[in-house]
Amino acid sequence: SAVISQKPSRDICQRGTSLTIQCQVDSQVTMMFWYRQQPGQSLTLIATANQGSEATYESGFVIDKFPISRPNLTFSTLTVSNMSPEDSSIYLCSGLPGLAGGDEQFFGPGTRLTVL
């Protein structure tokens, strides 16, 4: 199965700054997603990264705060802008190889973000 890498694996940032997280898949995938997982909680979908067009954001997430790029079928970035301590979380990238029913999402190792 495909492998996803994320960079950085963790970071500690100051309030008001921005961080860009990179997600690289070792093979082409149909869909890519970005999730947030706050401590002790489940995964919350931030957005679907669309190749060559604007991402599709879930309710409660906006492009100005979480701009996303997906220039090709194997790479995507998520930026967390103007960070506050409430943005401290694990950010996970995932890929979906195809649209067949049994295709499961596979996940990157996550980026653990702490905002001071």
Next chain:
Amino acid sequence: AQKITQTQPGMFVQEKEAVTLDCTYDTSDPSYGLFWYKQPSSGEMIFLIYQGSYDQQNATEGRYSLNFQKARKSANLVISASQLGDSAMYFCAMREEFNYGQNFVFGPGTRLSVLP
């Protein structure tokens, strides 16, 4: 309303015994998929098993089986012969298909602890 419900925030099981983790879901979509993921303390999300809404038989993958009761909208995960390495968070997830694409939603998770 919650799309995925996992009523057991925490479960304990004795090593070598079987355990059932509950999952109920809510959808009006006739075509959907159900997934179980394992998240150990390292944070990675590991795909375990998949069940399609039209599948006639319950899915099995090694020690994992899915008790799919469509009329009750439940998709419980059964782990046989528990091992210490099974201690982790377990998430039930659902994929729904729409005209505009697919949507994935995760349940709140169940923390399983396997006792020696």
